[in-house]
Amino acid sequence: MSWTDERVELLKKMWSEGQSASQIAKELGGVTRNAVIGKVHRLGLSNRSGAAPAPAAAKPEPKPAPKPEVKPAAAEAKPAAKPAAAKPAPKPAETAEEAPAERPSNVTPIRKAIIPAGQPLPPQPSANEISPEALAKVNEIEKKAKKLTLLELTERTCKWPVGDPATEDFWFCGLPVQQGKPYCEAHVGVAFQPMSNRRDRRR
DNA sequence: CCCTGATTCGC
DNA sequence: GCGAATCAGG
Numbered sequence: 731m732s733w734t735d736e737r738v739e740l741l742k743k744m745w746s747e748g749q750s751a752s753q754i755a756k757e758l759g760g761v762t763r764n765a766v767i768g769k770v771h772r773l774g775l776s777n778r779s780g781a782a783p784a785p786a787a788a789k790p791e792p793k794p795a796p797k798p799e800v801k802p803a804a805a806e807a808k809p810a811a812k813p814a815a816a817k818p819a820p821k822p823a824e825t826a827e828e829a830p831a832e833r834p835s836n837v838t839p840i841r842k843a844i845i846p847a848g849q850p851l852p853p854q855p856s857a858n859e860i861s862p863e864a865l866a867k868v869n870e871i872e873k874k875a876k877k878l879t880l881l882e883l884t885e886r887t888c889k890w891p892v893g894d895p896a897t898e899d900f901w902f903c904g905l906p907v908q909q910g911k912p913y914c915e916a917h918v919g920v921a922f923q924p925m926s927n928r929r930d931r932r933r
Numbered sequence: 934c935c936c937t938g939a940t941t942c943g944c
Numbered sequence: 945g946c947g948a949a950t951c952a953g954g
Contacts, residue, residue, distance in 0.1 A: 750936085750937065750938085751937080751938065752936080752937080763937090763938090767937095767938060767939070767940095768939095768940095770938090771938095771939075771940085776938080776939080885934095886934095886935075906935090907935090908935095909934060909935055909936080910934070910935090
């Protein structure tokens with residue numbers, strides 16, 4: 731495939747619309763996102779200022795942030811300045827990587843209204859203190875949840891259970907998971923709590 | 934380990 | 945000019 735006028739135009743259009751390089755490549759066909767990006771640069775429109783920065787409906791990575799773009803023009807202002815130091819420091823402390831144990835699939839449906847013993851319910855924030863912010867987020871996204879069944883879960887679907895396993899009203903969130911984690915962003919927010927103020931832990 | 938764009942460099 | 949490989953970031 732080559733960059734015909736038509737293809738270039740479509741590229742320009744989609745790029746200015748804020749479509750990602752991979753999306754454009756998919757649409758064009760016969761090219762990779764690398765090819766698209768390369769072309770974009772050669773066309774000199776890497777700075778998405780074609781026209782309308784119309785935020786596409788499904789644009790996961792809005793990038794409206796201004797881009798100062800320091801040019802190497804007057805870079806000799808500070809002769810003795812430190813050149814690099816780009817790595818301030820990673821996060822002070824990675825929060826505890828402890829997920830609520832995944833619930834086995836063999837949930838035995840007892841009578842409804844009876845909670846199966848030994849089956850930790852979906853981490854209900856009842857007693858625990860979770861940021862109301864995160865909770866609101868969860869309530870919000872649970873409306874959009876895919877409501878998957880156990881069998882529909884994949885490595886990339888949020889495995890957060892919703893509802894009572896003993897009833898029909900039970901499903902898994904199913905939204906795209908956050909990288910690594912077993913849950914979507916919202917559920918990660920309530921799942922990975924830095925361990926509440928449990929004072930001592932003798933053993 | 935899914936994605937994003939940016940850059941390099943042999944072709 | 946092209947784009948795979950690679951880099952840097954979320």
